[in-house]
Amino acid sequence: MLKWIGIFVLATVVLSGCMDEKRSPLETSIYNTNDDKIGTATFKERPEGIEVALKVEGLEPGPHGVHIHEFAKCDTPDFKSAGNHFNPMSKDHGLMNSEGAHAGDMPNVEADGSGLVDTELMLPEATLKEGQKSLLRKEGTSIVIHSGPDDGMTQPAGDSGDRIACGEITLKADDDETSDPTEPDKKQE
Numbered sequence: 001m002l003k004w005i006g007i008f009v010l011a012t013v014v015l016s017g018c019m020d021e022k023r024s025p026l027e028t029s030i031y032n033t034n035d036d037k038i039g040t041a042t043f044k045e046r047p048e049g050i051e052v053a054l055k056v057e058g059l060e061p062g063p064h065g066v067h068i069h070e071f072a073k074c075d076t077p078d079f080k081s082a083g084n085h086f087n088p089m090s091k092d093h094g095l096m097n098s099e100g101a102h103a104g105d106m107p108n109v110e111a112d113g114s115g116l117v118d119t120e121l122m123l124p125e126a127t128l129k130e131g132q133k134s135l136l137r138k139e140g141t142s143i144v145i146h147s148g149p150d151d152g153m154t155q156p157a158g159d160s161g162d163r164i165a166c167g168e169i170t171l172k173a174d175d176d177e178t179s180d181p182t183e184p185d186k187k188q189e
């Protein structure tokens, strides 16, 4: 009997170990409104929160709002399917807001003269592990880039304009990685 418990415990440890590895780092592909892949976001669990390495090209030069949104659903052309900002603690929007911020709020990113963003951001109120503040809770969440800057104040989303790029943050993301980007219409389901 003890032997079986031992094997069970060992198997559980090994399996959960694999799971954590799969959850962090987690890379997602980011698509524009034409459904073309324009970059990636890589999420890493850190003691102080989640570190987000964002690499995107083809944006308008200048500042852009970027947030975690509540659903892992990036449907073109407007990405409305991603829902509102990720907000498990029911706060108001805005990093400058005394009643804020959403757990999914992040500082603006700046696209350089060639439209490139290559930067690191932090999500201090979120985790990749299980729980209420997890980016992977339920089906997951998404990262959305906006046409303009987030003013850090205006409800509900900082007046940051249209949603111009979106990446689904989900443990199912691997499926997208293997599909051929030159055949975007070939969907198996």
Ligand SMILES: [Cu+2]
Pocket: 065, 066, 067, 068, 069, 144, 145, 146, 157
């Ligand atoms: Cu947003």
Ligand SMILES: [Zn+2]
Pocket: 067, 085, 092, 093, 094, 101, 102, 104, 105, 156, 157
């Ligand atoms: Zn927000």
